[in-house]
Amino acid sequence: MPARSVSILGCGWLGLPLAKHLLHLHYPVLGSTTSAEKIAVLQGCGIRPFLLEATPRLKGEKISPFFNSSLLFLNIPFERHLEDPSFYKKQILSVVEHIHQGRVEFVIFAGSTAVYPQTLKEATEDVVFRPNSARAQVLLEVEQLLLNDPKFKTTVVRFGGLYGPGRPLGRFLAGKKGLSGGEQPVNLIHQQDCVRVVSEIIGHDVRGEIFNAVSDAHPTRKALYTAAAKRAGLEAPEFSSEPRRPYKLVRNDKLKKRLDFVFLRPDPLIFSESDE
Secondary structure (H helix, E strand, O other): OOOOOOOEEEEOOOOOHHHHHHHOOOOOEEEEOOHHHHHHHHHOOOOEEEEEEOOOEEEEEEEEHHHHOOOOOOOOOOOOOOOOHHHHHHHHHHHHHHHOOOOOOOOEEEEEEEHOOOOOOOOOOOOOOOOOOOOHHHHHHHHHHOOOOOOOOOEEHHHHHHHHHEEOOHHOOOOOOOEEEOOEEEEEEEEHHHHHHHHHHHHHOOOOEEEEEOOOOEEEHHHHHHHHHHHOOOOOEOOOOOOOOOOOOOOOHHHHHHOOOOOOOOOOOOHHHHHH
């Protein structure tokens, strides 16, 4: 297996575009899916496909070869509807067992800015905070177990809210009434920039770091989702009048400085035809 091969655990909305981008950069890519029907899609893209699923134990055929890459992009979605958030930690622990048995030496973990409390006004990577939900607590525990594992290096990417092809902003809240939090700033990132962030981390071989990955601009929920719905020709959402509450604003300064990163989509209020 070439030393620069990349395994992507989770070739979905983010993982598949990332795989295509890395193939374009001449990285050999191994990709997993939980859907047998998608195996042919991955093959057609030039990805070496694997049918894997963490339930929470990782299962599938030929698991070992998947972990023979030197780099793993760990991209298991943390489903919001999980009744027991600790299920997610069990999924990650199962993956770590296989990492220990394979050749992976560098993990890039797709984390989330949901780890930060909603009331944390300046959410930077080095700020000290206490998670304010069971989901956030599990996210932080997963980050720490990956960062502290002595057998491989990890870089954590705390992605903001994801939007782009298949996830148009105009449909998120269209037509809804009595919504709260209209004056809260959003912390979003476009799919194109998600892919580029991970690619730059790989290209610069930046290990052992935490990065916030959110766009430069933080319009209010009311401004963004009203404009997006109108652009899509949908009924605008209605937000209730209320005092501005404590809000979370996620900073991306470290990402831009450390990787010299410039966002292609710095402002979610600047719309693109490709997102509709």
